[in-house]
Amino acid sequence: MKWLLRLYPPRWQHRFRDEVAAHLEEESSWSLRTAVDLIAGAVDAWRHPEWFPEASPSTSLKGEIMKVAMPCCEPVHVSREEARQSSIEMIVISLLLVSTAVVLDKAFGDSIYAEALIYSSFFIALTISSRRTYFKGYSREARNLLTFLGAVVSYAFFLGVAALAVRI
Numbered sequence: 001m002k003w004l005l006r007l008y009p010p011r012w013q014h015r016f017r018d019e020v021a022a023h024l025e026e027e028s029s030w031s032l033r034t035a036v037d038l039i040a041g042a043v044d045a046w047r048h049p050e051w052f053p054e055a056s057p058s059t060s061l062k063g064e065i066m067k068v069a070m071p072c073c074e075p076v077h078v079s080r081e082e083a084r085q086s087s088i089e090m091i092v093i094s095l096l097l098v099s100t101a102v103v104l105d106k107a108f109g110d111s112i113y114a115e116a117l118i119y120s121s122f123f124i125a126l127t128i129s130s131r132r133t134y135f136k137g138y139s140r141e142a143r144n145l146l147t148f149l150g151a152v153v154s155y156a157f158f159l160g161v162a163a164l165a166v167r168i
Contacts, residue, residue, distance in 0.1 A: 001030055007042035011049060040135075040142040047141050082132045090122075090129035097121035112166060116159035123154035 002021050005013065027034065078086075101117035108114070127150030135143045 001035060001038070004035065004038040004042070007039065008045050009049060012045045036146065040138045040146060043142040043145055044139045047139060078133045078136065082136070086129040086132040089132070090125045093125035093128055094121050097124060112159060112162040115162045116155060119161070120154045120158040123158075124151045127151050127154060 002024055005017050005020060005024075008017070024034070098118055098121045101114045101121065104117070105111060105114040127147055130150075131143050131147055135146055138146065
């Protein structure tokens with residue numbers, strides 16, 4: 001997973017790469033959360049270089065570096081209202097996507113595209129609604145990127161599954 005550190009700008013890498021790489025080596029297993037945090041952190045590092053000032057001799061304490069290098073790894077407080085809004089958003093988006101897929105299926109006949117939309121609806125809705133909860137701690141740019149990539153990957157996965165199912 002250390003290869004994800006190459007996504008960061010050179011200034012960030014000069015200051016934090018060794019410390020973060022050492023931290024990643026301490027983690028014995030790969031996790032999706034860490035990968036998402038590293039990707040979102042890279043987006044933030046490129047979009048907001050002012051968050052990462054030049055290195056100084058006193059900035060080698062692991063705790064201080066980890067606070068700056070991986071700010072989104074800790075859970076973000078989600079209020080009851082935000083959780084409720086996220087749940088409603090997820091249900092509404094799921095219903096809209098499934099309804100759209102059913103209409104497309106009726107209008108154009110059996111289609112792997114509509115079938116993939118039906119199967120991926122929940123995952124796309126979950127990704128979009130995560131903007132209020134799990135993705136809350138990230139910058140707007142990182143939330144947009146994670147939401148877009150999550151939706152595209154979900155749909156592409158189920159499109160591939162539907163295409164394979166047709167062949168079987």
